[in-house]
Amino acid sequence: AQKVTQAQTEISVVEKEDVTLDCVYETRDTTYYLFWYKQPPSGELVFLIRRNSFDEQNEISGRYSWNFQKSTSSFNFTITASQVVDSAVYFCALSGARTGKLIFGQGTTLQVKP
Amino acid sequence: GAGVSQSPSNKVTEKGKDVELRCDPISGHTALYWYRQSLGQGLEFLIYFQGNSAPDKSGLPSDRFSAERTGGSVSTLTIQRTQQEDSAVYLCASSSRGHYGYTFGSGTRLTVV
Numbered sequence: 001a002q003k004v005t006q007a008q009t010e011i012s013v014v015e016k017e018d019v020t021l022d023c024v025y026e027t028r029d030t031t032y033y034l035f036w037y038k039q040p041p042s043g044e045l046v047f048l049i050r051r052n053s054f055d056e057q058n059e060i061s062g063r064y065s066w067n068f069q070k071s072t073s074s075f076n077f078t079i080t081a082s083q084v085v086d087s088a089v090y091f092c093a094l095s096g097a098r099t100g101k102l103i104f105g106q107g108t109t110l111q112v113k114p
Numbered sequence: 115g116a117g118v119s120q121s122p123s124n125k126v127t128e129k130g131k132d133v134e135l136r137c138d139p140i141s142g143h144t145a146l147y148w149y150r151q152s153l154g155q156g157l158e159f160l161i162y163f164q165g166n167s168a169p170d171k172s173g174l175p176s177d178r179f180s181a182e183r184t185g186g187s188v189s190t191l192t193i194q195r196t197q198q199e200d201s202a203v204y205l206c207a208s209s210s211r212g213h214y215g216y217t218f219g220s221g222t223r224l225t226v227v
Contacts, residue, residue: 035216037218043203043220043221044218044220044221045205045207045218047215047216047217050215091156091157093157099162099164099170100145100147100162100164100209100216101147101159101162101170101173102147102149102157102159102207102216103159104149104156104157104158104159105156106155106156107156
């Protein structure tokens with residue numbers, strides 16, 4: 001069975017602080033895909049990143065960075081110098097190679113205070 | 115259209131009534147998914163259509179829920195005899211190459227009173 005766990009339900013930081021959102025996954029597939037989505041108060045799901053299981057390189061995109069570690073089945077997301085506009089619910093998700101079905105974690109609500 | 119379109123954006127219905135939610139995927143996308151997001155909860159997979167293959171219905175919570183996809187394009191999610199616990203945001207997503215990215219619609223907020 002596939003499962004995604006985001007242990008942090010809510011995180012509150014002050015603007016300019018760095019924050020890391022944790023994601024741990026379970027799968028028996030050898031080929032799988034990991035995603036992060038952002039859901040701002042408007043409700044739309046915004047795609048942030050996709051990573052396949054054979055690519056363990058970390059990625060940086062502006063203030064965002066992702067750390068993928070197969071050894072610990074984790075795919076953590078760090079926001080550097082957080083801003084108020086980063087306030088949203090962030091979802092980590094997993095899909096197997098045989099189906100495009102996404103399994104989502106419960107989400108982490110990030111509140112960035114000015 | 116440029117994105118995934120869902121209608122209606124909001125629906126209030128009385129308990130026991132049937133409702134139909136519509137999803138217009140991005141043109142050319144072969145895969146279409148329905149998810150449900152209850153208040154303060156994560157996204158729960160409901161059903162998945164891929165091309166002409168039989169749909170994966172493993173996430174449908176009861177036989178009151180069904181979905182169709184006509185002509186490989188528009189999809190309708192039907193909930194019969196709605197219950198209060200059906201109140202949620204129903205999200206549709208489509209994809210052209212599965213794991214390369216899913217585009218989500220804005221959702222239909224269903225309220226059962």
